[in-house]
Amino acid sequence: MAAACERPFNGRQLLPFGNVISIACSWETLVRLVRLPAVAAILACLLAPPAIAQQQDPEQVVRSIELFREAGKVLQHPRCLNCHPAGDRPSQTDTMRPHNPRVVRGPDGHGAAGLPCSSCHQAANYDPARVPGHPKWHLAPVSMAWQGLSLGEICRQIKDPSRNGGLDMPALLRHMSEDTLVGWAWAPGAGRTPAPGTQASFGAVMRAWAETGAYCPPD
Numbered sequence: 001m002a003a004a005c006e007r008p009f010n011g012r013q014l015l016p017f018g019n020v021i022s023i024a025c026s027w028e029t030l031v032r033l034v035r036l037p038a039v040a041a042i043l044a045c046l047l048a049p050p051a052i053a054q055q056q057d058p059e060q061v062v063r064s065i066e067l068f069r070e071a072g073k074v075l076q077h078p079r080c081l082n083c084h085p086a087g088d089r090p091s092q093t094d095t096m097r098p099h100n101p102r103v104v105r106g107p108d109g110h111g112a113a114g115l116p117c118s119s120c121h122q123a124a125n126y127d128p129a130r131v132p133g134h135p136k137w138h139l140a141p142v143s144m145a146w147q148g149l150s151l152g153e154i155c156r157q158i159k160d161p162s163r164n165g166g167l168d169m170p171a172l173l174r175h176m177s178e179d180t181l182v183g184w185a186w187a188p189g190a191g192r193t194p195a196p197g198t199q200a201s202f203g204a205v206m207r208a209w210a211e212t213g214a215y216c217p218p219d
């Protein structure tokens with residue numbers, strides 16, 4: 001009982017915690033709980049303020065979420081979303097229309113064997129034909145699909161090593177601020193709107209978000 005009381009818990013864990021209380025406080029159990037220390041322990045449980053209130057500075061949570069919303073202007077920009085689709089097909093342009101010609105992600109995101117991305121997308125942008133380029137040009141895996149997700153869902157996805165390619169926070173921050181495929185979004189070639197700001201300023205916002213606890217928008 002005491003162990004259950006000491007365990008830090010948050011809102012989601014309240015329910016099982018409440019169950020412990022209600023089991024312990026059911027009539028039959030109470031009849032058996034004649035020893036005062038046990039009753040005192042239950043009372044302590046009931047009266048203890050939730051650990052969540054002691055650990056989180058509400059202002060910092062708000063600040064962290066604000067920072068993530070700022071970063072969201074980049075994360076939810078068409079330059080990023082076009083390559084992080086939910087289905088099998090990339091999208092194109094600021095309107096994010098389905099990729100024309102029709103291409104599919106293939107086994108590893110590099111396209112079908114007969115029509116790999118690299119047959120059109122070269123190592124650099126080719127502006128005369130409006131074809132964007134980069135040596136690593138390929139689709140993000142389905143586990144990293146952002147299209148159709150809310151900002152909070154994107155946040156929880158990128159923090160989750162089982163869905164982000166095994167990145168811990170330092171590696172995730174490095175990817176955001178240094179990866180040159182991510183960086184393409186700020187130099188996307190003729191006729192394409194770049195992502196807002198610079199990759200460096202985006203990296204700085206992400207770092208500040210991590211330093212304030214990396215909280216996600218609830219929505």
Ligand code: HEC
Binds near residue numbers: 137
């Ligand atoms: C047959 C040629 C061809 C193939 C193959 C091809 N693409 Fe494209 N792709 C293009 C062209 C052309 C554009 C530019 C369209 C425009 O902006 O008007 C483009 C644009 C894109 C864009 C949009 C960039 C943006 O933000 O506007 C993405 C993303 C993309 N391609 C991903 C891929 C991926 C991933 C593959 C492989 C699975 C692939 N493409 C295969 C020709 C191709």
Ligand code: HEC
Binds near residue numbers: 137140175
């Ligand atoms: C040309 C396609 C392409 C574009 C454009 C692109 N990405 Fe990605 N992204 C990928 C691929 C592919 C991966 C998978 C990891 C790898 O192979 O590098 C990935 C992975 C990621 C990851 C790893 C973690 C995760 O869970 O998603 C992050 C973060 C990320 N991209 C951020 C961005 C941001 C931010 C932008 C826009 C500024 C962007 N990407 C634009 C293709 C793209």
